[in-house]
Amino acid sequence: MMDATYCYLCDQTVEVELKEEEEVHVIRGTSVHCEVDNAYCRHCGNQVYIPEINDRNLDMIDNAYRNQNSIMTKLEIEGLLKQYDIGAKPLAALLGWGEVTIIRYLKGQIPDRAHNETLKRLQDPEVFGTLFEKDQDKLTSTAKKKTAAALQALMSSHQPALNKFDSRVSSLLNVYSNQPDEFNGFTDFNLQKLIQTIVYFAVMENGIYKTKMNKLLWYADMLRYKRTGYTSLTGLSYKHNFHGPTPHYFSYLYGSLEDVDITLTDDGLGEYINPLVDFTPNVFSNEEKQVLDTVIATFRNWSAQRISEYSHHEKAYRENDHSDFISFSYARDLSLV
Numbered sequence: 001m002m003d004a005t006y007c008y009l010c011d012q013t014v015e016v017e018l019k020e021e022e023e024v025h026v027i028r029g030t031s032v033h034c035e036v037d038n039a040y041c042r043h044c045g046n047q048v049y050i051p052e053i054n055d056r057n058l059d060m061i062d063n064a065y066r067n068q069n070s071i072m073t074k075l076e077i078e079g080l081l082k083q084y085d086i087g088a089k090p091l092a093a094l095l096g097w098g099e100v101t102i103i104r105y106l107k108g109q110i111p112d113r114a115h116n117e118t119l120k121r122l123q124d125p126e127v128f129g130t131l132f133e134k135d136q137d138k139l140t141s142t143a144k145k146k147t148a149a150a151l152q153a154l155m156s157s158h159q160p161a162l163n164k165f166d167s168r169v170s171s172l173l174n175v176y177s178n179q180p181d182e183f184n185g186f187t188d189f190n191l192q193k194l195i196q197t198i199v200y201f202a203v204m205e206n207g208i209y210k211t212k213m214n215k216l217l218w219y220a221d222m223l224r225y226k227r228t229g230y231t232s233l234t235g236l237s238y239k240h241n242f243h244g245p246t247p248h249y250f251s252y253l254y255g256s257l258e259d260v261d262i263t264l265t266d267d268g269l270g271e272y273i274n275p276l277v278d279f280t281p282n283v284f285s286n287e288e289k290q291v292l293d294t295v296i297a298t299f300r301n302w303s304a305q306r307i308s309e310y311s312h313h314e315k316a317y318r319e320n321d322h323s324d325f326i327s328f329s330y331a332r333d334l335s336l337v
């Protein structure tokens, strides 16, 4: 994080102060509310321009616009490719789109309406499977094999607690299930525990902003790892983000649970989460439940901003850079015990 820059009013290099501010931007005729960080000169109070902060703000505004308009984000499009183990060019070929269309979307261009709708529908493996069956000869034999294998795995994966095939669950499993490593606390992704952790925090807070939920999830996973020394809770991995640690692909995550396990409501300040299903304590062991209770006892009724600022003091946050994955090896220095 840069903390000094040139101020043209002071005509010297000055220290800066970052302030979280709510901004409204008009994008393609729509008002977009977004929390951004602005930098100010500590000497004269003039707003100063720091390119890397400006870039992050633009990303956040872009994501807010997409969320408001149900447009897939870059990460969600990446998640789609990952889900079917297919490259951007092969998928464009399968769809009969221009070769670089999806590459442009991955670089940040906003998909046109029809393409966006198509990509969203393809998140459902049944829809993708139908397309693949019809047009797979447009792919090379290597690409065809990879995607066929990914589809097969998706279609055959089952979660014991679910009584019907659920494409939403398969997509999440495919996006999050990685080899256990230091970035997921050496823990297999556990969807049931993840959903129930989110539900528990949302119940205890009587509705909770996504930005705060992101931090509570991180604290719960880190604290479990700290206490056990070998395993986290949900198996999620987390990135160093502007306002604190956030689960990888968190927009995709909450979007996938929306209207099934949780509701998402935008009150103009941000999206908040309410539970749609009951909390099921028997998903957790006593020791796991105690982790959740410590986290909620510590942060209950804190504002998203307060917990964000608090998280910035954690060594795990200080010693990583923007968008780095945060290793669970930092758990031993976590402020919670």
Ligand SMILES: [Zn+2]
Pocket (backbone or CB within 6 Å): 007, 008, 009, 010, 011, 014, 041, 042, 043, 044, 045, 046
């Ligand atoms: Zn100044």
